Amino acid sequence: MTQLKIGVIGCGSIAQHRHLPEYAANAHVEIVAVCDINEERAKKTAEKYGATAYTSYEELVKSGTVDAVSVCTPNYLHAPISIAALEAGLHVLCEKPMAISQKEAEDMIAAANASGKKLMIAHNQRFVASHQKARQLIESGEIGKIYSFRTAFGHPGPEGWSADGKESWFFQKEKAFIGAMGDLGVHKTDLLRYVLGEEITEVGAFIETSAKSFADVDDTAVCVLKTESGIIGTLAASWSYVGKEDNSTIIYGEKAILRLEDDSTYSLVAQYANGQVVKYELGKIQSNESGGQGSSHVVDHFVECVVEDKQPLITGEEGMKSLAVILAALESNETKTITRV
Structure with a gap:
């Protein structure tokens, strides 16, 4: 070859x-x-x-x-x-x-x-085993109708691992354009689109700089998202989580709740309405704090x-759809209205 x-x-x-x-x-x-x-x-x-x-x-x-x-x-x-x-x-x-x-x-x-x-x-995030398994379970109808979700991506911030620390471009608006919402939030909009198998159509967002006084970009964002079929949920992206990194997603369905990357041993836990719990050990998600273990x-x-x-x-078209949600979140925060993607 x-x-x-x-x-x-x-x-x-x-x-x-x-x-x-x-x-x-x-x-x-x-x-x-x-x-x-x-x-x-x-x-x-x-x-x-x-x-x-x-x-x-x-x-x-x-x-x-x-x-x-x-x-x-x-x-x-x-x-x-x-x-x-x-x-x-x-x-x-x-x-x-x-x-x-x-x-x-x-x-x-x-x-x-x-x-x-x-x-x-x-x-x-599309290559994480637990996320791929969740997508299969949802697609197969095993979870039934999806009602809601919440997803978060947060850690103490790029200054801990960026090559330039607090001087990093991550904190400079003219180079980064957007902070935690672009760094971490876009990962999650892409994940939600992938796992749920549908597009996000409306966004309401609050985006703040609360932890990094030296930054001229956001470090904490919370959004409410609605998909084309009417699933509603929240997305939090933050550089202000000082303890352990959070990269979890919970999906609430008619027949089960799926907990992704929420348990340190079992990367996917399915809690069924009938009381049955299935735990999947699918390997750990990539994180900055794990020393980049695995590929x-x-x-x-x-x-x-x-x-x-x-x-x-993830083609350019897919990347653009995930970016569009972030751009809508910025607009929502500025106009204080619910924004269509």
């Missing part, structure tokens, strides 16, 4: 903990180029992986040395870099949120369509899709 030549653009934490090690562990991949505006960081990373260091993404995408790139930069650069790479005939794996506006997301999808190359967005499966899936010419599970 052909070796895929990969370039990684942005050498911060997500590249160091996820993309680079997962590419390095994949037998079909050769990491040939890395890029970061911080020259020292680019050189150090290049040395570690035997790659060529770049400080300009334009140079890297035009170098003719790579087949595909991972875009692991601050949010505001996701669209320009992805579009430049697609126009240069490269496949793109882009971190989430895919863009900072609907227009940017549409431009990325158009660039992918025009080039005929793959565009995948790195929403890793997120995102990189392997991307590589497989490129090598075997398959459609990725």
